[in-house]
Amino acid sequence: MSNLVAVQGLVKHYKGFTLDQIDLTVPEGEIVGLIGENGAGKTTTIKAILGVIHPDGGTIQVMGKDPGDRTALEKVGVVFEDSYFYGGLNAHQVDRILSGIRRDWDSDKFRKDCNAFDLDMKKPIKDFSRGMRMKLSLTTALASHPRLLLMDEATSGLDPVIRGEILDIFLTFIQDEGCGILLSSHITTDLERVADQIAYIHRGKLLFQQGKDALLEETAVVRGSAAVLDRLPQELVLVRRDGGLSGSAALVKDGAAARRLLPDAVIDRTSIDEMMQLYGGREEA
Amino acid sequence: MRGLLRKELSGLWSLYRKTLPMLAILYAVLNLATKNDFFLYFGVWMMLFYSLSGMSLDESCGWGRYARTLPVNDWQVVGAKFLVSLIYSGGAALYGAVLGVIQRLFTGETGYADLIGGLLAVLVVSMIMVFAMYPVAFRFGLEKARNGFLVVWVALFGGFMLFGSRLAKVLPLEAVVESMAARPLLWAGGALLTAVAVMVLCYIASVLIYQKKEF
Numbered sequence: 012m013s014n015l016v017a018v019q020g021l022v023k024h025y026k027g028f029t030l031d032q033i034d035l036t037v038p039e040g041e042i043v044g045l046i047g048e049n050g051a052g053k054t055t056t057i058k059a060i061l062g063v064i065h066p067d068g069g070t071i072q073v074m075g076k077d078p079g080d081r082t083a084l085e086k087v088g089v090v091f092e093d094s095y096f097y098g099g100l101n102a103h104q105v106d107r108i109l110s111g112i113r114r115d116w117d118s119d120k121f122r123k124d125c126n127a128f129d130l131d132m133k134k135p136i137k138d139f140s141r142g143m144r145m146k147l148s149l150t151t152a153l154a155s156h157p158r159l160l161l162m163d164e165a166t167s168g169l170d171p172v173i174r175g176e177i178l179d180i181f182l183t184f185i186q187d188e189g190c191g192i193l194l195s196s197h198i199t200t201d202l203e204r205v206a207d208q209i210a211y212i213h214r215g216k217l218l219f220q221q222g223k224d225a226l227l228e229e230t231a232v233v234r235g236s237a238a239v240l241d242r243l244p245q246e247l248v249l250v251r252r253d254g255g256l257s258g259s260a261a262l263v264k265d266g267a268a269a270r271r272l273l274p275d276a277v278i279d280r281t282s283i284d285e286m287m288q289l290y291g292g293r294e295e296a
Numbered sequence: 297m298r299g300l301l302r303k304e305l306s307g308l309w310s311l312y313r314k315t316l317p318m319l320a321i322l323y324a325v326l327n328l329a330t331k332n333d334f335f336l337y338f339g340v341w342m343m344l345f346y347s348l349s350g351m352s353l354d355e356s357c358g359w360g361r362y363a364r365t366l367p368v369n370d371w372q373v374v375g376a377k378f379l380v381s382l383i384y385s386g387g388a389a390l391y392g393a394v395l396g397v398i399q400r401l402f403t404g405e406t407g408y409a410d411l412i413g414g415l416l417a418v419l420v421v422s423m424i425m426v427f428a429m430y431p432v433a434f435r436f437g438l439e440k441a442r443n444g445f446l447v448v449w450v451a452l453f454g455g456f457m458l459f460g461s462r463l464a465k466v467l468p469l470e471a472v473v474e475s476m477a478a479r480p481l482l483w484a485g486g487a488l489l490t491a492v493a494v495m496v497l498c499y500i501a502s503v504l505i506y507q508k509k510e511f
Contacts, residue, residue: 065510079364081368091361094361095362096307096357096359096362097353097354098356099307099310100310104302104306108299108302110299111298111300112299112300112367113367114367
């Protein structure tokens with residue numbers, strides 16, 4: 012299985028923020044969920060992959076080409092939260108415009124998908140609801156038969172029904188083994204549903220990229236007093252948070268091992284949300 | 297490129313689809329009623345400035361970022377904007393020429409050379425003004441570019457009002473006017489070439505600025 016995206020040592024400096032040594036891959040046939048707090052560097056990473064910004068260091072390959080390579084971009088579909096066509100245009104005009112830009116643009120598919128989503132081809136984009144705009148963006152991204160989808164907060168602000176429809180599209184898209192998706196989202200339940208891997212960016216650094224199932228099955232949260240958590244070996248603890256409203260908690264890399272060591276402690280399965288909360292307010296383990 | 301051009305034209309049309317036909321009728325009526333070519337010239341100038349509005353549409357919808365994800369290069373993205381300005385100004389000049397001819401046919405006046413010369417002059421000056429604004433707009437945004445150029449033009453006109461009489465003594469303006477009257481085609485060709493040279497230079501500068509931009 013080869014990588015559709017391979018990022019190595021990506022560095023980008025801004026005033027007050029640095030994206031630092033990011034290593035990330037999007038393998039064929041997989042959905043990689045990119046998580047992180049607001050301002051952690053998710054959008055910056057996606058922009059660097061697309062060649063929208065110029066990195067200060069590291070290498071990026073998109074289907075074996077440099078970011079911004081036109082032949083690679085022919086095979087990439089993108090949904091940004093806040094970048095698209097001018098709102099005075101309608102879907103019919105978007106179709107005509109992109110048929111003159113993208114070699115593999117499939118007008119029939121675009122119109123069919125718009126129809127399936129109940130998107131009025133003649134209605135100005137600015138009159139669409141947010142959910143409809145995101146559907147149009149997604150329909151646009153899919154109409155050129157891409158191999159790679161890059162989605163930046165594509166499901167944020169949408170109701171569960173529309174999010175469900177969009178996630179179903181992702182799952183259908185990924186049926187083709189040669190395709191892949193990089194999906195950044197704050198809605199971790201969406202990622203738990205569809206992602207194969209989770210990559211977590213925290214304050215400009217990639218904490219991990221790991222298979223979702225292994226991550227959620229192997230890790231666990233140990234709850235208890237500081238004295239209880241002190242009994243955990245350092246090498247088992249990924250992150251620990253003391254003095255929260257519900258007492259202290261530690262994310263451990265091997266829940267089964269923690270259960271053996273602390274049979275009387277409260278040990279729960281973890282969720283991506285909780286993982287982020289623990290890392291977000293972390294104190295060094 | 298065809299798609300980018302469509303995008304520019306569709307965006308501007310969706311913005312001005314009521315204004316443009318209204319202005320076209322208004323200027324035609326005013327021209328015929330007053331027998332004054334000023335409105336034809338003003339139309340050319342207006343259209344060139346209208347064509348710049350595509351940049352503010354882009355800024356409002358984050359087009360720059362989206363465009364970078366499409367299989368087009370920066371020369372094409374910027375080139376589409378310059379082409380649209382050319383189409384708008386050329387269209388307005390052609391419309392002005394047709395209206396001017398109709399007006400002359402109705403009134404029995406001649407002065408076709410004045411009409412063509414006037415349209416050419418306003419076309420050249422407007423092209424230089426607008427194309428010079430593009431690199432500044434790509435660098436600082438359209439609003440700042442417009443405000444900056446307004447200050448420059450006010451300063452230029454103010455300076456001319458204040459020091460025009462002194463300049464007339466220093467510069468050989470009369471000789472220039474005489475030369476223009478004697479060799480109108482040479483001057484017209486020179487002016488047009490200057491405008492084209494400015495356009496090419498501004499296009500290159502705009503692309504270089506656009507390439508460095510991050511969205």
